[in-house]
Ligand SMILES: NC(=O)c1ccc[n+]([C@@H]2O[C@H](COP(=O)([O-])OP(=O)(O)OC[C@H]3O[C@@H](n4cnc5c(N)ncnc54)[C@H](O)[C@@H]3O)[C@@H](O)[C@H]2O)c1
């Protein structure tokens with residue numbers, strides 16, 4: 001498509017969308033604004049945007065598409081500001097916020113003036129923030145929720161999907177209320193639990209300094225998202241307060257149930273508790289990014305000696321196989337550790353396994 005795209009908030013999501021739009025629509029002009037000007041400068045340096053806008057008013061004036069990609073409570077303020085700006089009658093306005101009900105309510109002044117606002121939420125991300133973490137592949141195969149509310153917005157949603165074609169995401173239309181309930185359950189609530197586990201560990205470690213040093217695989221897996229932006233999560237929780245309080249009450253009952261099973265040493269029910277959870281978790285889609293991003297992980301049993309990781313990444317680099325993440329799951333002195341390497345595609349993982357098998361004697365595996 002040809003036209004002017006204006007992105008407000010040049011962080012992880014704004015930057016990644018800018019890269020996707022530039023790839024799919026090379027003739028479009030993409031400009032960006034960020035309250036932290038350095039973010040916009042970096043976005044320009046990385047080639048994510050063509051121009052930096054000095055103000056929202058300036059960037060919005062000639063835009064055909066405006067994407068707001070700031071924390072959700074800032075998004076509310078930006079919507080108010082946009083409703084006072086001179087903007088094209090035909091402009092499509094969208095956002096990327098993790099909550100939709102409150103944002104859609106706050107877009108009312110713009111909608112009353114006849115502008116198309118379509119709430120949006122790409123359901124993929126990271127615990128990392130800022131433009132330096134942005135990547136074109138972030139939304140590949142992920143669900144991208146849109147919340148058009150009337151027939152005019154549903155029509156504009158078709159143009160919006162075309163603008164966002166380069167995300168290679170799977171678009172899904174929901175009401176803002178349904179969105180907030182679902183996202184509350186599978187995204188917002190797990191972030192509270194992750195942070196609460198870290199809090200519990202922190203307070204226990206006050207009386208035992210060995211505790212944080214022992215926190216390995218399982219703890220790291222379940223608490224990764226506790227490293228996300230605190231301001232972003234504060235705002236999400238405040239926007240989705242009612243749903244989250246309801247989920248916290250349910251969780252309390254769930255924990256009571258486990259406590260009872262433990263108290264009575266109920267072996268059968270405890271096995272059933274974990275079996276049911278395993279069955280449901282194992283049945284979640286792995287090939288596509290759902291609420292849970294797809295990982296194409298390869299596990300390599302490695303001896304614990306200096307240089308072993310660079311040895312393996314060196315072999316992969318020679319074959320030009322790109323890695324998205326690498327971590328050690330477990331290391332104990334003189335015992336084998338497990339190196340988990342993540343790839344973007346199943347094909348990359350297969351190539352990597354063949355390469356490691358050809359160059360080393362380290363056992364490899366994946367689920
Ligand atoms: N991080 C994720 O995993 C993820 C995934 C999907 C959606 N989201 C949502 O997308 C939005 C952006 O998240 P992110 O991860 O890119 O955060 P981020 O912190 O990486 O980027 C947000 C950017 O917005 C800028 N900003 C803040 N207030 C602003 C304002 N008033 N005007 C202009 N710029 C402003 C910040 O300086 C920052 O650069 C949030 O609403 C978040 O809920 C996040």
Ligand SMILES: O=C(O)C(=O)C[C@]1(C(=O)O)C=C[C@@H](O)C=C1
Nearest residue numbers: 098123124125126127187225291
């Ligand atoms: O992968 C992560 O780090 C995320 O937390 C991404 C995640 C999620 O909960 O799945 C976080 C918030 C967004 O609104 C969408 C995606």
